[in-house]
Amino acid sequence: xxxxxxxxxxxxxxxxxxxxxxxxxxxxxxxxxxxxxxxxxxxxxxxxxxxxxxxxxxxxxxxxxxxxxxxxxxxxxxxxxxxxxxxxxxxxxxxxxxxxxxxxxxxxxxxxxxxxxxxxxxxxxxxxxxxxxxxxxxxxxx
Amino acid sequence: xxxxxxxxxxxxxxxxxxxxxxxxxxxxxxxxxxxxxxxxxxxxxxxxxxxxxxxxxxxxxxxxxxxxxxxxxxxxxxxxxxxxxxxxxxxxxxxxxxxxxxxxxxxxxxxxxxxxxxxxxxxxxxxxxxxxxxxxxxxxxxxxxxxxxxxxxxxxxxxxxxxxxxxxxxxxxxxxxxxxxxxxxxxxxxxxxxxxxxxxxxxxxxxxxxxxxxxxxxxxxxxxxxxxxxxx
Numbered sequence: 001x002x003x004x005x006x007x008x009x010x011x012x013x014x015x016x017x018x019x020x021x022x023x024x025x026x027x028x029x030x031x032x033x034x035x036x037x038x039x040x041x042x043x044x045x046x047x048x049x050x051x052x053x054x055x056x057x058x059x060x061x062x063x064x065x066x067x068x069x070x071x072x073x074x075x076x077x078x079x080x081x082x083x084x085x086x087x088x089x090x091x092x093x094x095x096x097x098x099x100x101x102x103x104x105x106x107x108x109x110x111x112x113x114x115x116x117x118x119x120x121x122x123x124x125x126x127x128x129x130x131x132x133x134x135x136x137x138x139x140x141x142x
Numbered sequence: 143x144x145x146x147x148x149x150x151x152x153x154x155x156x157x158x159x160x161x162x163x164x165x166x167x168x169x170x171x172x173x174x175x176x177x178x179x180x181x182x183x184x185x186x187x188x189x190x191x192x193x194x195x196x197x198x199x200x201x202x203x204x205x206x207x208x209x210x211x212x213x214x215x216x217x218x219x220x221x222x223x224x225x226x227x228x229x230x231x232x233x234x235x236x237x238x239x240x241x242x243x244x245x246x247x248x249x250x251x252x253x254x255x256x257x258x259x260x261x262x263x264x265x266x267x268x269x270x271x272x273x274x275x276x277x278x279x280x281x282x283x284x285x286x287x288x289x290x291x292x293x294x295x296x297x298x299x300x301x302x303x304x305x306x307x308x309x310x311x312x313x314x315x316x317x318x319x320x321x322x323x324x325x326x327x328x329x330x331x332x333x334x335x336x337x338x339x340x341x342x343x344x345x346x347x348x349x350x351x352x353x354x355x356x357x358x359x360x361x362x363x364x365x366x367x368x369x370x371x372x373x374x
Binding site for chain 2: 044045047053054055056057094095097
């Protein structure tokens with residue numbers, strides 16, 4: 001009886017450590033995935049360091065837009081943008097293509113990467129939040 | 143949008159093809175070149191021919207280098223840009239389009255470095271050709287240049303007849319393809335081409351790579367020197 005108790009204690013402890021490990025693993029993977037998605041989909045325009053390109057492409061680094069329009073960002077990424085837009089007091093007006101094929105979890109990782117890199121330390125998103133925010137903008141038929 | 147994506151793919155494919163062809167061209171080796179004070183040289187790239195002629199009763203062999211042909215395009219200020227614009231100057235040229243979402247922003251950020259470096263030198267010009275001239279009208283190019291912060295007349299964003307622009311792209315490319323692999327019909331993607339005062343191609347750089355563009359920025363003075371000597 002005692003022995004089996006002890007066993008299960010070990011089991012719980014072991015399980016706990018294991019899930020903790022997978023959890024951190026998971027976090028680093030997500031960070032990596034966010035970065036991977038950024039490189040694949042966004043870096044060509046917004047640049048490696050998120051500084052954009054002069055008056056053509058707005059910066060992500062230190063951009064007030066990311067905080068002011070937090071709720072709109074999931075749809076902006078999915079559908080892209082066009083028309084005038086003000087970032088850090090400067091007007092931009094060029095087309096950004098949508099990343100229509102990205103799934104909600106990918107968009108979440110991408111957003112969190114953007115919000116916490118390039119010198120940004122903004123609030124993160126949960127996937128539930130992003131899924132909800134994506135509801136008004138279903139992907140276009142491709 | 144799908145149209146845009148097609149063009150992106152096209153540009154990427156071409157980029158790989160061009161890199162291959164260019165590296166082969168470079169390996170082909172070109173020994174005729176000018177030397178600077180430190181003995182560093184820039185090769186003359188492209189096909190060459192030898193022409194025999196009679197001089198003082200003797201046969202002399204001249205080497206004729208590939209020269210970029212005459213051209214006439216319109217820039218963001220509605221000015222005509224022709225071979226006369228670049229006469230006696232050196233220039234860096236590339237091909238892009240304003241709505242390009244792939245490598246062009248990176249290229250433009252790198253070309254900006256060259257622009258900043260030689261902004262005040264009237265002997266260096268930059269020519270960026272749009273391969274989508276129907277969309278990239280003078281007005282579109284004007285807006286593009288302004289947003290890029292380009293004010294000096296040094297950097298010409300060019301539009302014109304589509305066929306002529308693609309012809310020119312081939313010309314800048316063929317010159318680097320000494321291998322004879324020149325299956326035309328494609329323009330190059332991310333390359334910056336350095337052209338001397340005789341409209342000969344003297345360098346090919348990867349406009350998406352900072353280190354390659356560093357090399358270009360270092361090579362330009364060699365040609366400027368050469369030009370100076372030639373003028374004396």
